[in-house]
Amino acid sequence: MNGDQLADWLEDLGLADHLAAAGLPGFERDLGGVARWRDPGTGAPLTGDQLADLDRVLHQDGDDPAHAVPLALVQLRRQAQVRAALLASPTHTYATLAQVRGVSENAARFAVHKAAERGALLVVPHDGGVLVPAFQLTGDGEVRPELTAVLEPLLASRMDPWQVWTWLTQPAGLLGGQVPHEAVRDDDEAPIVRHAAVRLAERAPR
Structure with missing residues (x-):
């Protein structure tokens, strides 16, 4: 996946907001809607190789990488949902x-x-x-x-x-x-x- 496809995929899964909590690179959309990925430590834009590495990490769970879901992010999302309910x-x-x-x-x-x-x-x-x-x-x-x-x-x-x-x-x-x-x-x-x-x-x- 390229940067936009990866961002679209995470947004569709409702996981984009949990990247930072997992220590992973995050992205922002520019005025044209293009995803701009950045390193969480330096704030520098991700290189193509770094984006490919991130793609592999996010698709490493499951037997079929093409359809794998990043379980760590799913767990973080669930934790955030539970905490919100508790606080309410x-x-x-x-x-x-x-x-x-x-x-x-x-x-x-x-x-x-x-x-x-x-x-x-x-x-x-x-x-x-x-x-x-x-x-x-x-x-x-x-x-x-x-x-x-x-x-x-x-x-x-x-x-x-x-x-x-x-x-x-x-x-x-x-x-x-x-x-x-x-x-x-x-x-x-x-x-x-x-x-x-x-x-x-x-x-x-x-």
Whole structure:
């Protein structure tokens, strides 16, 4: 593929916006719609050989290179979609959690840090601050008691907080497609959810 064909292909797949996150060269369209590819490190235009190398990299997955899809970019796109959905769900800052709990913001911040240190509260870094996903809290802002034994192994494993948030709020294969934080409300399902959390924590990178 030439530069325009490669750009068209990535745009059709919805993957063009994820090139930079994968450390790959990106492109911009000029006024005539021509794709101008650039090296991510130097900003210099890609040579023909570099563009050919990129083409090979993007088509290396699968048995048929002509129809291969760059799996790493597909995974990045999926991750971005999931994160966008998570960010659109209810969350708390220190200030909003303080309002729910009826305490000062400093008191809420201290309590959040202490709970996070104990592995009793999922806190997710975002935009230089932190978010406290609301699914794990009761109406008065405290951690749901049935979730404690699920959170502890996951957070103790040092798993990425975004991954913990995703697993707890998305259908899980280990639970037959049930959403963990919802399934754990059922007394019959709670032991299975706790066991699945332990299994997931054991597989987390150390």
